[in-house]
Amino acid sequence: MLTFATLAVLALTTTTGAMVEKGQTAPDFALRSLRGTEVRLSNELKHGPVTLVVLRGFPGYQCPLCNRQVQDFIRNQRLFEGERVLFVYPGPPDNLEARAKEFAADKSLPANFDLLLDPDYKFTNLYGIRWDAPKETAYPSTYLIAKDGKVFFSKVSMSHGGRTDAGEVAKILNPAPPSK
Numbered sequence: 349m350l351t352f353a354t355l356a357v358l359a360l361t362t363t364t365g366a367m368v369e370k371g372q373t374a375p376d377f378a379l380r381s382l383r384g385t386e387v388r389l390s391n392e393l394k395h396g397p398v399t400l401v402v403l404r405g406f407p408g409y410q411c412p413l414c415n416r417q418v419q420d421f422i423r424n425q426r427l428f429e430g431e432r433v434l435f436v437y438p439g440p441p442d443n444l445e446a447r448a449k450e451f452a453a454d455k456s457l458p459a460n461f462d463l464l465l466d467p468d469y470k471f472t473n474l475y476g477i478r479w480d481a482p483k484e485t486a487y488p489s490t491y492l493i494a495k496d497g498k499v500f501f502s503k504v505s506m507s508h509g510g511r512t513d514a515g516e517v518a519k520i521l522n523p524a525p526p527s528k
Contacts, residue, residue, distance in 0.1 A: 367476035370502045374400075374493045375474050379436065379464040382448050387434065387464055393495050398432045399517055402477060402489040404508070405439035405466065406447035413488070417511050418455060424514035425458045431521060433461045438485045441467035477504055492520060 368374060378388040392398050401421070403414040418435060421428070437448045444467050452463055464471075472478045472486040479487050490512040492501035501520050503512050 365473055365476040367504060368491065368499060368502065370499050372499050373497045374491060374499050376497075377471050377474060379466055379471055382437075382445070382452055382463040382465065387462055389493070390497070392432050392434070393493065393497055395432065396430070396495055397500075397521065398434060398493045399428070399521070400434050400436065400489075400491040400493060401512070402436045402438070402472070402475070402486050402491075404479075404488060405437045405485040406444065406451070407439070407483045407485045409483075410447075410451050411508070413508050413511065415451070417488075417513070421461070421514045421517075422455060422457065424518065425461070427514060427518035427522070428458075428460065431460060435461070435463045436466050436471055436486075437463055438466035438469055438472045490517065492517065 374389060376388065376390045378386050381387050389398065389400075401417065403418070404411040405414075421433060421435075437444070437451065439447060444465055448463060448465055457463060466472055466486075469478050469485070475489070475491075477487045477489050479485060487504050487506055488508065488511045489504040490501070491499050494500050501517075503510075505511055
């Protein structure tokens with residue numbers, strides 16, 4: 349017999365696909381950017397590694413932690429020169445683009461950063477990070493994907509907090525040389 353606590357945990361972690369983890373090949377996807385272009389992971393990887401940051405999108409309000417996380421990456425954009433940074437903004441298709449524009453209105457994304465729209469949670473389900481609960485969209489996540497498509501860093505927060513910041517990602521992408 350399942351206890352209420354077990355059922356609650358199962359309800360919070362149920363997604364349609366298996367969660368993508370370190371060491372796995374990242375599933376390919378194509379999403380439209382807020383700039384109006386199609387962005388395909390396999391095309392981006394031809395130029396080098398990709399930092400993929402999954403936001404909560406619009407779960408009925410603009411997520412303040414998502415806002416802080418994106419602003420942190422923008423403030424530290426010098427750490428990502430020559431790197432591709434993709435933010436995924438999931439949500440139901442109704443007004444998703446308008447909500448994403450509202451989210452991006454006070455942000456100036458550098459040319460190597462893009463905000464991608466994930467209507468109907470196709471990407472979110474593909475990566476197994478759909479947070480299927482009231483007022484939720486996706487588990488905040490960060491993936492670092494090597495040029496060969498392998499995930500070499502994965503962090504999925506099962507809460508609103510616990511996200512990666514720009515400094516943490518930069519240290520993984522450009523580790524300090526060992527001291528002598």
